[in-house]
Structure formats: C-alpha cells, structure tokens
Amino acid sequence: MDRLTFLGTGDSMGVPRMYCECGVCAEARVTERNRRFRSAAMLHTNAGSLLLDCGPDWVAQMELLGERRLERALITHPHHDHIAGLPEWFDACRWTERTGTVYAPGIVFETIRRQYPWLERRLAYIPNDEGIEFGGWRITPWEVCHGRNGTSFAYRFEKGEYRWAYCSDSIRLTEQQKKPLHGLNMLVLGTNYYKEEAAPETRSVYDMTEAAQLLLEVQPKLTYFTHMSHRVDIDAGYPLPVGVALAYHGLSVPLGR
Structure with missing residues (x-):
C-alpha cells in the first residue's frame, strides 16, 4: 500500500529555535519529542517516491529515511523553508551525474529561477499547472491564500476511491479555495499554533482553533x-x-482503505 511519511512538521524556523529557552524548545533538545524539521513529506508508491517540498533540512530528512538518492520532488511554493534544499539536491545530482525532476506550477519556477539560476543544469523543471500523474495518483495543484505571505499551492491526490490533500501553508481560504478539500479521506493541514494572538493582518497560516472550524466545513475523515x-x-x-x-517527523501513514 502507498504511504506518506512526514519528514518535517515544523514552521519556517523549525524547532528548537536556537535563541529560545521555552519548555518546548528545551524538551526538543533532550528527548526530541518536539524536534521539528521544516515541513516536508515523502509519498511512497510502487513507481517510486515523490518528495513534497525540499527545504533547508533536506539532507537530515534524507538521512532519516536512510536514502542517498532523490529522483523527483513536488514544490508547494518558493519560500525558503520549502526550496532551500534544492541547491544541495543539485550538488548531489552533479556529483552522481544524475538529473532530478521538479514539479511545480509555472509561477513557482519563475521565482526559483531568479533565486537559483544554475539549478536547471541538473534539475529538470516540469510545470504541473494542469496536474500530473504519478504512481497511479492524479495530483492537482490549486492556489490558496497564504495571508501576509501572498499565496501558496495545495495539492489534491486521487487514486481509485481514495482522496487526500496536502495544504501546508494557508489561511482564510475562500469558498472557491475550499472546494478541493471536500470529500477527502485524509487532509494534511498547516497550523502554526494552537491559538495565535498576533494581529490578523500579520498572519500567514491557520491556528488549530481556526482549522477546527474549517474541518467542520470540509469534513475530511482524517486530518x-x-x-x-x-x-x-x-x-x-x-x-x-x-x-x-x-x-x-518519521510518522508514516497508509494511503488507502
């Protein structure tokens, strides 16, 4: 059965914060229960694996899997915590004389090209605006509100009767943006805090109390x-x-009945 493995579940700065002595950061340094690499996941299928986002913790995340090679990745948006591992992947491809494949909406590649103009020497960019097929999954992106940070992309995965979505960076979704979240067996949703007190105009990701209201609307079976x-x-x-x-990180969940 296909599986999704969480390689990171942290926000843009990860946990622990270098400067912080809060209880969560202190615990993360000792038992690692709350240690969080930047958000990423790996979809495992009979056709191979597909990385979801390639952030600055990519090397450590690959070590977690015991993997020395990456063939393909799917990118949600071109922020540092989701693409900063691409240069290291490029370097791995250069030394092993391989070419990796990166899928993302065309507008995402525009930013990546400006930030890392050399990557296409070893990474092939495949626009997926109309969706792609991989491992029997139909994978479709759609643009979502990312609050003060602009927009991001979420992905809906469909295979047979099983449907799930990956929506790591979003807030204040419109009714149109919520539509692909209906009818899901599983939803992976970004939530920075349990309850965030920051001013609404400064925020970019749901908190858990807001997410609970969203879930009442879209009603996934598992989140x-x-x-x-x-x-x-x-x-x-x-x-x-x-x-x-x-x-x-390390949690692996089955994708199927």
Whole structure:
C-alpha cells in the first residue's frame, strides 16, 4: 500500500529555535519529542517516491529515511523553508551525474529561477499547472491564500476511491479555495499554533482553533496538522476534533482503505 511519511512538521524556523529557552524548545533538545524539521513529506508508491517540498533540512530528512538518492520532488511554493534544499539536491545530482525532476506550477519556477539560476543544469523543471500523474495518483495543484505571505499551492491526490490533500501553508481560504478539500479521506493541514494572538493582518497560516472550524466545513475523515511552531507541544493534549492528530517527523501513514 502507498504511504506518506512526514519528514518535517515544523514552521519556517523549525524547532528548537536556537535563541529560545521555552519548555518546548528545551524538551526538543533532550528527548526530541518536539524536534521539528521544516515541513516536508515523502509519498511512497510502487513507481517510486515523490518528495513534497525540499527545504533547508533536506539532507537530515534524507538521512532519516536512510536514502542517498532523490529522483523527483513536488514544490508547494518558493519560500525558503520549502526550496532551500534544492541547491544541495543539485550538488548531489552533479556529483552522481544524475538529473532530478521538479514539479511545480509555472509561477513557482519563475521565482526559483531568479533565486537559483544554475539549478536547471541538473534539475529538470516540469510545470504541473494542469496536474500530473504519478504512481497511479492524479495530483492537482490549486492556489490558496497564504495571508501576509501572498499565496501558496495545495495539492489534491486521487487514486481509485481514495482522496487526500496536502495544504501546508494557508489561511482564510475562500469558498472557491475550499472546494478541493471536500470529500477527502485524509487532509494534511498547516497550523502554526494552537491559538495565535498576533494581529490578523500579520498572519500567514491557520491556528488549530481556526482549522477546527474549517474541518467542520470540509469534513475530511482524517486530518494531520503540520507546519507547527515552537509554541506547540505535541504532548499538551489540545482539545482537537475527533480524527485530528499532530504529525511528527518519521510518522508514516497508509494511503488507502
């Protein structure tokens, strides 16, 4: 059966924060229960694996999997915490004389080309605006609100009767943007905090209380929260809706009935 493995469940700065002595960061340095690499995941299929985002912790995440080679990746948006591992992947391809394949909407590649103009020597860019097929999955992107950070892309995966979505960076979704979240067996959703107190205009990702309201609308059968900050304690026992859990790095979940 196909599986999704969480390689990172942290926000843009990860956990622990270098400067921070809060309880979550202190615990993460000792037991690592709350240690969080930047958000990423790996889809495993009989046709091979597909990385979801390639951030600055990419090498450590590959070590977590015991992998020395990456063939393909799917990018949600061109922010540092989602693409900063691409130069290291390029370097791995250069030394092993291989070419990696990167899928993303065309507008995402525009930014990546400006930031890393040399990567296409070893990474082949494939625009996926109209969707792609991989491992029997139909994978379709759609643009979502990312608050003060502009927009991001989420992905809906469909294979047979099983449907799931990966939406790591979003907030204040419009009714149109919510539509692909309906009818899901599983949703992976970014939630920075349990309850965030920052001014609304400064925010870019749902908190868990807001996400709970979204889930009432779209009603996935199972939900995993990711993209969590150092203010989230995985052992805190937050009052979450039935069928909702906090993801952690190394967690592997089956994709199918």
